Amino acid sequence: MSQTEDDPAAVGEPAVHAAEPRPAPVELLREALSRVSRAAPLEARGRFLVLTHRGPDPDALGACEGLRQLLSEAFDHEPVVATVGVIHRAENLALVEQLDLELEDYLTLEHDRFAGVLLVDTQPEFGHTVVPDDLPIVAVFDHHVPPGGGGDQPSSVPVEYRDVRLELGATSSLIWEYMRDAGLEPSARTASALFCGVRYDTADLSRNATPLDEEAYLATFRLADRAAIARIAHPPLPPVYYAELSGALACARRHGPLILALMGKVENPASVAEMADLFLRMEGCSWTLVGAEHEGGYVLSLRTDPAYGRAYPLMQRVLDGEGSFGGHGHIAGGRIPLEDAGESSVRAVERRLRTRALELLGASSEDGIPEEGRALHE
Numbered sequence: 001m002s003q004t005e006d007d008p009a010a011v012g013e014p015a016v017h018a019a020e021p022r023p024a025p026v027e028l029l030r031e032a033l034s035r036v037s038r039a040a041p042l043e044a045r046g047r048f049l050v051l052t053h054r055g056p057d058p059d060a061l062g063a064c065e066g067l068r069q070l071l072s073e074a075f076d077h078e079p080v081v082a083t084v085g086v087i088h089r090a091e092n093l094a095l096v097e098q099l100d101l102e103l104e105d106y107l108t109l110e111h112d113r114f115a116g117v118l119l120v121d122t123q124p125e126f127g128h129t130v131v132p133d134d135l136p137i138v139a140v141f142d143h144h145v146p147p148g149g150g151g152d153q154p155s156s157v158p159v160e161y162r163d164v165r166l167e168l169g170a171t172s173s174l175i176w177e178y179m180r181d182a183g184l185e186p187s188a189r190t191a192s193a194l195f196c197g198v199r200y201d202t203a204d205l206s207r208n209a210t211p212l213d214e215e216a217y218l219a220t221f222r223l224a225d226r227a228a229i230a231r232i233a234h235p236p237l238p239p240v241y242y243a244e245l246s247g248a249l250a251c252a253r254r255h256g257p258l259i260l261a262l263m264g265k266v267e268n269p270a271s272v273a274e275m276a277d278l279f280l281r282m283e284g285c286s287w288t289l290v291g292a293e294h295e296g297g298y299v300l301s302l303r304t305d306p307a308y309g310r311a312y313p314l315m316q317r318v319l320d321g322e323g324s325f326g327g328h329g330h331i332a333g334g335r336i337p338l339e340d341a342g343e344s345s346v347r348a349v350e351r352r353l354r355t356r357a358l359e360l361l362g363a364s365s366e367d368g369i370p371e372e373g374r375a376l377h378e
């Protein structure tokens with residue numbers, strides 16, 4: 001065989017054997033961290049910032065805690081976990097408090113303290129995620145559909161190491177795998193956080209759960225602080241929760257298999273997801289869309305019954321190009337920024353959303369769906 005310029009042997013490179021085993025993910029991550037660390041200014045070397053999406057849920061917080069322990073104990077780096085904005089949902093607040101998680105405020109951090117950023121349970125392109133533009137993104141761990149639906153098009157943001165597995169129920173399971181492969185046993189705090197991540201994203205392994213999710217759930221449960229996870233499951237609820245529950249029950253309408261609750265304004269944006277979870281449990285409900293204005297944005301949660309289909313494409317069609325959204329399995333969330341959050345513009349957004357949701361229903365129903373819907377108890 002004659003050698004050409006494309007042949008590695010011709011330019012003195014060792015030939016690559018097709019059968020050469022690919023290094024384990026944990027080793028690829030270790031290498032990515034060292035590469036970025038070496039390129040950083042001396043005082044920032046070995047220091048990494050772990051970030052996730054706004055309003056972090058148990059899966060996001062669990063994955064952050066797993067990475068914190070992995071980076072410090074298996075790789076001998078110094079990680080800092082930081083969050084953006086307020087955590088509203090009672091379970092998520094209870095998780096932070098019960099496990100005494102050390103979360104810094106992203107907005108007050110000095111970026112030049114760090115060599116790079118690791119992102120969990122989200123991707124840099126997502127609208128609900130803030131990433132610094134003056135630090136390299138070392139790694140991304142996620143299980144959400146990438147922007148554009150996960151085709152082959154390259155991402156617009158350079159990332160040193162990306163591990164996105166759409167089939168996985170929880171990002172916490174993914175991080176558990178790295179800890180396991182590094183031979184690291186999660187502490188009681190890390191195990192409790194990872195367990196809650198897998199528990200809430202898979203509804204105790206009842207939806208979207210793969211064998212890795214099951215392994216992570218069982219292994220972390222054995223090491224978890226069981227009194228703490230019980231208190232996280234039944235947290236104290238603020239009075240506003242009951243006011244917004246009452247408002248949601250009053251405005252919710254059934255349209256065949258859909259429960260639609262467009263609530264106007266809410267004080268606690270977590271109410272939107274809470275109510276979506278609650279309505280999906282109603283007999284005969286196959287999917288539910290709940291929305292409300294909060295701080296200049298219209299927040300949406302969509303849930304589907306496991307038998308009904310995936311939430312992401314439904315949310316995509318309900319939004320029809322407005323705002324940003326994300327989702328996995330039977331859960332999707334979205335946000336439409338509002339220039340004017342006055343009552344009439346909120347009502348206009350709700351009218352558009354209702355029309356598109358009912359069009360989607362009409363397309364799948366033979367008898368047509370009554371436009372006005374019925375109250376839940378009728």
Ligand SMILES: [Mn+2]
Pocket residue numbers: 059060121143169170171201
């Ligand atoms: Mn998740």
